């Protein structure tokens with residue numbers, strides 16, 4: 223039954239491994255990531271989470287059942303709650319003022335990712351929107367677990383690391399995987415192809431998001 227997600231994971235395994243082993247994630251685990259890179263990442267992630275929540279809300283309205291509507295409206299709410307916690311706790315800890323956040327625009331990679339998710343969730347069928355959203359959950363959990371397994375004990379980013387290796391997040395990831403497989407079992411071959419394309423694109427954008435933070439990317443012009 224779990225065909226779609228298994229196939230998608232296998233097809234994108236080398237990309238996942240490359241993402242897991244990026245300097246940003248390695249240095250985060252070692253506690254050696256420069257603070258400015260983490261600040262860049264956090265600000266962009268706060269922007270990202272709002273766009274991600276909007277994408278979940280768009281997908282929820284397309285749900286095939288009332289359970290789907292509940293699952294994705296709740297996930298949208300959780301993404302906003304996480305975004306607010308990020309502001310309250312981590313922004314203070316790492317010296318990001320409300321003005322810093324308000325005056326920092328979305329980076330090219332963040333803008334691309336959020337625009338891609340929102341456009342796909344608004345315009346494509348339910349199953350393709352879901353496939354675009356899955357890497358945000360799944361890759362994050364697996365990268366989080368890998369970082370958690372290798373993290374140094376007195377790591378300055380430990381609270382952050384705990385969130386993504388935590389059980390609550392993992393349950394949400396499993397629930398999205400289960401829904402996607404339930405839906406995929408009823409999809410046409412053409413839809414499955416579009417779902418794979420969406421899953422791949424979001425996986426590439428996950429890589430780009432971390433790469434962008436590591437380079438502290440801004441707009442060239």
Ligand SMILES: Cc1ncc(C[n+]2csc(CCO)c2C)c(N)n1
Pocket residue numbers: 267270271274297300301304357358359362386391394428431
């Ligand atoms: C670029 C980027 N990709 C994925 C996530 C993972 N994620 C998305 S929403 C959420 C909170 C629970 O819904 C989490 C952990 C992220 N934070 N940033």
